[in-house]
Amino acid sequence: MSMPGLTILKPELDTAVKDIFGGVWSERDGEVVPEPEDLKLGNDAVKLNATVLYADISGSTTLVDSYEAQFSAEIYKTFLICAAKIIKDEAGVITAYDGDRVMGVFIGGSKNTHAVRTALRIQAAVLHIVNPALKVQYPISPYVLKHVVGVDTSELLAGRIGVRNDNDLVWVGRAANYAAKLSALNEGFATYITDSVYGNMHDKVKYALAGEDMWESRSWTAMNKMTIYRSNYYWTEI
Amino acid sequence: MALKDDLQSAVKKIFTDDRWTIRDGNVVPEPKNLGLGNDGVNLNGAVLYADISSSTQLVDSVTPPFAAEVYKAYLACAAKIIKNEDGVITAYDGDRVMAVFIGDTMCTNAVRAALKIKGAVLTIVQPALKVQYPHTNYVLKHVIGIDTSKLLASRIGVRNDNDLVWVGRAANYAAKLTTLSDEFSIWITDSVYDRIMDAVKFANKTNMWKEYSWTSMNKMRIYACGAWKIDV
Numbered sequence: 001m002s003m004p005g006l007t008i009l010k011p012e013l014d015t016a017v018k019d020i021f022g023g024v025w026s027e028r029d030g031e032v033v034p035e036p037e038d039l040k041l042g043n044d045a046v047k048l049n050a051t052v053l054y055a056d057i058s059g060s061t062t063l064v065d066s067y068e069a070q071f072s073a074e075i076y077k078t079f080l081i082c083a084a085k086i087i088k089d090e091a092g093v094i095t096a097y098d099g100d101r102v103m104g105v106f107i108g109g110s111k112n113t114h115a116v117r118t119a120l121r122i123q124a125a126v127l128h129i130v131n132p133a134l135k136v137q138y139p140i141s142p143y144v145l146k147h148v149v150g151v152d153t154s155e156l157l158a159g160r161i162g163v164r165n166d167n168d169l170v171w172v173g174r175a176a177n178y179a180a181k182l183s184a185l186n187e188g189f190a191t192y193i194t195d196s197v198y199g200n201m202h203d204k205v206k207y208a209l210a211g212e213d214m215w216e217s218r219s220w221t222a223m224n225k226m227t228i229y230r231s232n233y234y235w236t237e238i
Numbered sequence: 239m240a241l242k243d244d245l246q247s248a249v250k251k252i253f254t255d256d257r258w259t260i261r262d263g264n265v266v267p268e269p270k271n272l273g274l275g276n277d278g279v280n281l282n283g284a285v286l287y288a289d290i291s292s293s294t295q296l297v298d299s300v301t302p303p304f305a306a307e308v309y310k311a312y313l314a315c316a317a318k319i320i321k322n323e324d325g326v327i328t329a330y331d332g333d334r335v336m337a338v339f340i341g342d343t344m345c346t347n348a349v350r351a352a353l354k355i356k357g358a359v360l361t362i363v364q365p366a367l368k369v370q371y372p373h374t375n376y377v378l379k380h381v382i383g384i385d386t387s388k389l390l391a392s393r394i395g396v397r398n399d400n401d402l403v404w405v406g407r408a409a410n411y412a413a414k415l416t417t418l419s420d421e422f423s424i425w426i427t428d429s430v431y432d433r434i435m436d437a438v439k440f441a442n443k444t445n446m447w448k449e450y451s452w453t454s455m456n457k458m459r460i461y462a463c464g465a466w467k468i469d470v
Contacts, residue, residue: 009354009470011320013362016318017311021370045306061410061455069390069405070258073278076403079247080394085248088464089241097394097401098257098331099409129245137253157302161313161330168330170313173304177333223294238242 022070022169028089030158033093033105036169039160051111051153051197052175053092054183055083055122056198058146067143076100078133082125090114095171098126101110101183104201105156112153112201119149120214120235126190150182152194160174182228189230198229209235242251242310252276257395260390266326266338269402272393274398281340281375284348284386284430285408286325289334291420292379300376304400308367308378315358319470323351328404334416336391338404345433351439352382352424359423367375383415383426415460431461441466 024044030046039046057063057079064072080102083095087104091114096103106115130145156173182192198206198215209212215229255276258341262280272279290296291321296305316335317327324347325337339348359378367378389406415425431439431447448460 009318009358012356013315013318013470014366016314017362017366020307020311020314021366026452027303043303043307043310045303047302063412064405064407064410068436069280069388070276070278073390073392073403073405074252075247076405077392077394078252080403081248081252082245084394085241085245093251096329096331097403098329098334098336099404099413101331103331105292125245129242133246133249133253155302159306159310161310161317170330170333172297172309174297177297181294200286209311210271238245 025159031107033095033107034158034169036160039158039169040159043159045159047155048105048107048156048158049111049153050156050173050175051106051115051151052156052171052179053087053104053106053115053118053149053151054101054179055079055104055119055149056146056183058148058186063143071138071141071143075143076132077108078130079126079145079147082130083122086118086121086125090118092118094194095169101107103171103176103180110202112151112197113205115151115153116191116193116197116201116205117153117235119193120231120233122147122149123190123232124234124236124238128238147190148183148185149191150179150185151192152178152182153196153200177224189232190234191231193226193229195229209236229238253325258464263391264340266328266340267300267391267402269393272391274393278390278392278394281338281389281391282383282386283389283408284339284344285389285404285412286320286337286348286351286382286384287334287412287416288337288352288382289380289383289416289417290378292377293333296376300374304371304374304376306377308363311363311366312359312380313377315363315470316355319354320351321356323347323354325351329403336404336409336413343435345384345430346435346438347380348384349424349426349438350431352384352426353463353466353468354470355380355382356423356463357468360467361469379420380423381416381418381420382424383412383418384425384430385411385415386429386433409468411455417451422464424463426461426463428459428461431459
């Protein structure tokens with residue numbers, strides 16, 4: 001059953017969709033995270049081995065439901081600024097902001113180590129910068145910022161969406177999906193990484209100062225019981 | 239460490255700068271319209287999130303170029319339809335798009351955009367996919383969520399990343415609605431349902447919307463659209 005629309009967009013959409021499905025891909029291997037203008041509007045793509053990190057505020061619905069908008073905005077902004085600056089300091093590239101979460105992409109020889117250290121430093125910033133500053137300014141507020149970071153690594157294809165003036169990229173590949181899904185887990189841990197990340201990162205982000213493994217393995221029921229690792233450790237220096 | 243000092247002062251500034259500059263907006267702001275401090279624009283808006291629900295299956299089971307084509311086809315249609323309904327695209331993030339609609343008919347425009355996106359998936363994307371890949375059994379599934387509320391837009395303020403944060407119920411609920419069952423492609427909250435015009439509520443005098451109770455959100459009323467769409 002359908003109703004008539006107001007404007008006939010169909011011919012334009014038909015052409016755009018047909019071009020996308022029928023077009024021949026030009027694909028190249030990338031050594032840097034592409035900017036939208038590095039890619040053409042058709043089926044042009046850059047292939048990268050990359051590690052994706054999503055950092056998400058947990059319980060943000062409760063936050064906006066229970067606190068005034070300015071307070072919530074301050075929480076969002078402080079968290080996102082800390083996450084963004086740490087991602088950049090670890091040579092990651094911020095590829096998207098969306099509401100209360102940020103996506104970063106890391107490439108190169110130590111991409112997993114950088115991404116995981118980013119996660120541990122974000123945890124340190126939340127514990128030692130944001131929450132203490134919040135308590136100073138709002139001493140009687142019961143709100144405590146909690147967040148989750150998810151990290152996965154895989155081959156990724158970056159393509160341009162191609163709607164004029166919105167020069168964003170689509171990121172296609174397991175890591176983009178899994179990292180986002182990991183950051184939605186809510187069981188009291190701040191960082192989740194996949195086994196591919198755990199198995200390919202430097203010992204300095206695997207073991208704590210006393211030598212113990214910072215990571216606890218668990219089976220990810222919703223995703224074919226793949227092995228993932230979780231941690232509440234933080235990096236001592238922010 | 240230098241970064242720690244930098245973060246400490248940035249965070250302190252946000253929390254202590256309690257003189258928020260807030261004005262009411264009549265247009266969806268661009269990042270450059272907002273200052274880097276605690277500057278905000280208040281809007282009554284309808285937020286639409288459109289999300290490919292089968293995306294994990296898509297990246298796990300088909301080749302990356304095929305998955306990229308599906309992403310691009312869906313997002314291109316969604317984006318063009320949203321703009322055609324006077325919505326503003328405020329974020330792309332992986333496989334989903336966020337848009338804000340404002341003005342007197344914002345709920346109707348957002349819902350009509352959703353019905354048209356659904357129409358585009360059924361009458362444009364899926365048929366074109368089948369023509370190009372006759373042997374694939376992949377079926378594009380998507381979920382669109384719409385809510386309306388007061389929103390506060392503010393700039394994140396990391397140099398060179400001039401994005402906005404959107405604070406308000408509609409931004410959260412619309413995103414959450416897209417995680418509901420993809421048996422229905424469109425979910426809207428009671429606030430949206432109560433504000434839409436009959437043109438997007440009834441088709442041939444039949445109500446297109448079915449009421450559900452959203453268990454995880456205090457059983458609030460939400461509505462799903464079953465077999466209806468609008469031709470683009």
